[in-house]
Amino acid sequence: MQLSNLNLATVPTHVGIIMDGNGRWAQQRKLPRSSGHKAGMNTAREIIKAAGKAHIKYLTLYTFSTENWKRSEQEVNFLMFLLKNNLRKEFERYKADRVRVLFSGDINGLPKDVQKEIYDVQNASKDFDGLNLIFAINYGGRDEIIRAIKKLTSDKDFSSEKLTSENFSSFLDIPEMPDADLIIRTGGEKRLSNFLMWHSAYSEFEFSDILWPDYTPDEFYKSIASYQNKDRRFGGYTTGNNDE
Numbered sequence: 001m002q003l004s005n006l007n008l009a010t011v012p013t014h015v016g017i018i019m020d021g022n023g024r025w026a027q028q029r030k031l032p033r034s035s036g037h038k039a040g041m042n043t044a045r046e047i048i049k050a051a052g053k054a055h056i057k058y059l060t061l062y063t064f065s066t067e068n069w070k071r072s073e074q075e076v077n078f079l080m081f082l083l084k085n086n087l088r089k090e091f092e093r094y095k096a097d098r099v100r101v102l103f104s105g106d107i108n109g110l111p112k113d114v115q116k117e118i119y120d121v122q123n124a125s126k127d128f129d130g131l132n133l134i135f136a137i138n139y140g141g142r143d144e145i146i147r148a149i150k151k152l153t154s155d156k157d158f159s160s161e162k163l164t165s166e167n168f169s170s171f172l173d174i175p176e177m178p179d180a181d182l183i184i185r186t187g188g189e190k191r192l193s194n195f196l197m198w199h200s201a202y203s204e205f206e207f208s209d210i211l212w213p214d215y216t217p218d219e220f221y222k223s224i225a226s227y228q229n230k231d232r233r234f235g236g237y238t239t240g241n242n243d244e
């Protein structure tokens with residue numbers, strides 16, 4: 001599916017992606033898992049560009065979960081290295097495309113050098129008005145909610161009696177982040193895996209069997225087009241319901 005065939009007036013505001021399948025992609029080629037992550041990073045670059053071209057406002061990439069620490073030290077270190085280098089290397093492109101880079105997750109739990117890169121890129125891109133690109137790193141949906149509750153209960157100016165689902169969002173990692181309209185998962189599994197739990201209450205889901213390193217902008221646009229054909233009711237009626 002080409003960009004030119006997509007109706008840009010109705011693209012989702014916020015797309016989240018679970019980039020799964022790097023390990024299997026590498027295994028199929030008898031390569032180390034790190035090669036799969038490297039190839040996955042190249043796919044991420046193409047999809048970020050594709051999202052910008054489609055005028056999507058928020059793109060969240062599930063880059064490292066709170067559960068990923070269970071992987072081998074070698075793999076964790078490689079992912080941290082890739083992340084840090086990727087942020088530094090891609091910055092000129094982000095600048096040219098006015099991409100504002102944000103982070104979600106427990107950033108304090110990351111190695112200091114990665115944290116520094118994160119804060120540098122976040123700062124340097126804070127006034128850009130193109131795509132809001134969110135890397136979910138050391139991220140877990142439950143962890144985000146628990147950290148929000150801790151912030152809320154330690155805020156002396158906030159009485160929990162005033163709590164609503166709207167103002168609760170202001171305690172989440174990125175208060176302005178809208179609900180995810182569409183969540184895409186590659187790699188064949190059909191589950192949320194602790195991604196964007198708060199923001200996915202009404203999300204549409206698109207699952208692809210393609211392993212993340214093989215995923216393409218054409219496939220991404222296909223998922224967007226399929227989302228556009230869905231009828232989103234948010235618990236209400238289909239628009240144009242005349243029964244009443």
Ligand code: FPP
Nearest residue numbers: 019020021022023024040041044063083086
């Ligand atoms: C899941 O594949 C992928 C990850 C745990 C890491 C995601 C990281 C990248 C795509 C590369 C880094 C990207 C950026 C933008 C810095 P898996 O390893 O769980 O695959 P498997 O299920 O086949 O084992």
